[in-house]
Amino acid sequence: MDCDILVKNGRVVTAKGVDTADVAVKDGRVIALLAPSAQGSVRADQVLDAKGKFVLPGAIDVHAHLNDPGFTWREDFAHGTTAAAAGGVTTVVDMPLQNEPALTDADIFARKHEAVREKALVDYAFWGGLTGDNLDKMRELHDAGVTAFKVFLGPVSPDYRTLNLGVVREGLEIAASFGGLVGFHAEDYAIIHHEEERAARAGRTERIDFLRSRPVVAEKIATADVIELSRATGARVHICHVSHPEVAELIRQARNEGLSVSGETCTHYLVFDEDDVLERGMIFKCAPPLRDAVAREALWDYVVDGTLVCVASDHSPCAPREKDESEGALKAWGGISGIQSLMAVFFDQAVHRRGLCPSLVAARLSEGPARIFGLRGRKGSIRVGADADLVILDPDREWRITEDSLRYLNKISAFVGLEGRGMPETTLVRGRVVWSDGEAQAPLGYGELVKRHSPEEKIEH
Numbered sequence: 233m234d235c236d237i238l239v240k241n242g243r244v245v246t247a248k249g250v251d252t253a254d255v256a257v258k259d260g261r262v263i264a265l266l267a268p269s270a271q272g273s274v275r276a277d278q279v280l281d282a283k284g285k286f287v288l289p290g291a292i293d294v295h296a297h298l299n300d301p302g303f304t305w306r307e308d309f310a311h312g313t314t315a316a317a318a319g320g321v322t323t324v325v326d327m328p329l330q331n332e333p334a335l336t337d338a339d340i341f342a343r344k345h346e347a348v349r350e351k352a353l354v355d356y357a358f359w360g361g362l363t364g365d366n367l368d369k370m371r372e373l374h375d376a377g378v379t380a381f382k383v384f385l386g387p388v389s390p391d392y393r394t395l396n397l398g399v400v401r402e403g404l405e406i407a408a409s410f411g412g413l414v415g416f417h418a419e420d421y422a423i424i425h426h427e428e429e430r431a432a433r434a435g436r437t438e439r440i441d442f443l444r445s446r447p448v449v450a451e452k453i454a455t456a457d458v459i460e461l462s463r464a465t466g467a468r469v470h471i472c473h474v475s476h477p478e479v480a481e482l483i484r485q486a487r488n489e490g491l492s493v494s495g496e497t498c499t500h501y502l503v504f505d506e507d508d509v510l511e512r513g514m515i516f517k518c519a520p521p522l523r524d525a526v527a528r529e530a531l532w533d534y535v536v537d538g539t540l541v542c543v544a545s546d547h548s549p550c551a552p553r554e555k556d557e558s559e560g561a562l563k564a565w566g567g568i569s570g571i572q573s574l575m576a577v578f579f580d581q582a583v584h585r586r587g588l589c590p591s592l593v594a595a596r597l598s599e600g601p602a603r604i605f606g607l608r609g610r611k612g613s614i615r616v617g618a619d620a621d622l623v624i625l626d627p628d629r630e631w632r633i634t635e636d637s638l639r640y641l642n643k644i645s646a647f648v649g650l651e652g653r654g655m656p657e658t659t660l661v662r663g664r665v666v667w668s669d670g671e672a673q674a675p676l677g678y679g680e681l682v683k684r685h686s687p688e689e690k691i692e693h
């Protein structure tokens with residue numbers, strides 16, 4: 233057998249388990265998984281020795297804000313996708329907001345593609361926007377290849393719009409007509425707005441006031457509303473960045489009833505808690521906010537059982553001045569940068585600190601995201617015929633996240649200072665090494681747009 237690259241002697245990780253195998257790659261795809269004894273019969277142009285290491289499917293980060301085009305003082309595609317490659321993320325699914333303009337029709341889809349295509353190091357897909365005034369554009373966005381539509385139920389930045397349930401219901405009816413997926417920032421606007429006003433009237437602007445303005449009940453109510461509207465319309469819905477086990481429990485019950493509801497959480501909810509906000513400040517501010525340590529631990533149960541089938545970064549960068557607390561904790565920017573640390577942190581926390589199988593990493597970072605977001609077949613798993621999006625990870629290599637190690641435009645993150653073990657070292661996208669030895673190995677522009685397919689696929693239980 234002839235191939236372009238042979239990744240040999242590694243422990244190949246899939247959602248089903250871990251097996252020692254050699255991965256043969258040709259023309260960007262996996263062409264064979266071979267028992268190590270078959271080596272002699274393979275001729276490869278390039279051999280990567282993964283002895284003692286794991287070979288994982290590249291992560292698909294289904295929740296990232298690269299801010300390009302539009303808000304490129306916060307992040308841009310060049311920095312964001314380079315950080316992705318450094319961290320073992322081979323496909324970034326970019327959000328439609330924090331873009332100028334927000335991605336709300338097929339024409340803007342095409343323009344965004346043009347604006348970023350020369351800047352991407354890894355592959356990428358787009359979320360579409362659902363802003364209330366583009367209901368008649370949903371079908372064309374779907375046909376253009378968006379993976380899902382993003383809805384905000386809670387307060388949002390001025391470039392986007394919060395929807396009421398009437399508009400959401402109509403949007404879900406439209407999405408259901410073509411099998412589209414609608415993803416939600418699920419926090420109840422009225423509760424949060426009221427609490428923010430109450431705090432402002434009383435002149436309360438402390439960190440604790442921010443946390444109190446976004447109670448768990450606001451997240452639960454919004455999630456329950458989405459679930460009921462999914463039941464009523466038959467639409468597939470996805471709850472983004474679940475922060476609390478009581479929210480995850482609602483999703484679990486809905487799934488047990490057979491509804492097409494999926495859930496996602498983010499590494500910061502699995503590692504940090506509200507004490508970090510209270511003690512260390514605005515760098516830990518995000519929405520929904522970090523919850524208490526008991527909730528953080530209980531959230532893991534739902535990651536393990538698959539209720540939360542995707543673990544994403546919600547990479548949400550900003551300029552350092554936007555984290556300034558001088559006007560109070562309610563005014564500072566909410567968002568945590570985490571695309572580069574997604575795999576390393578999740579691997580360390582799951583495998584080393586909780587003794588879970590590395591297959592959970594493949595399941596929640598790659599296979600689950602590919603399945604829910606219509607990328608399966610091409611992306612998200614190591615199998616014959618799929619894109620050779622691979623990560624060689626040294627499970628014993630220790631790391632400490634520093635500002636200098638970050639490839640973001642703005643080198644700030646809640647994860648700075650965190651230590652762990654298990655480091656993505658080499659990243660391949662479609663059979664080409666894009667990152668190794670701490671440096672990019674392919675030119676910007678190598679990354680390609682990936683479009684959703686298999687829209688008819690139902691969420692599996």
Ligand SMILES: [Zn+2]
Pocket residue numbers: 295297327546548
């Ligand atoms: Zn987000």
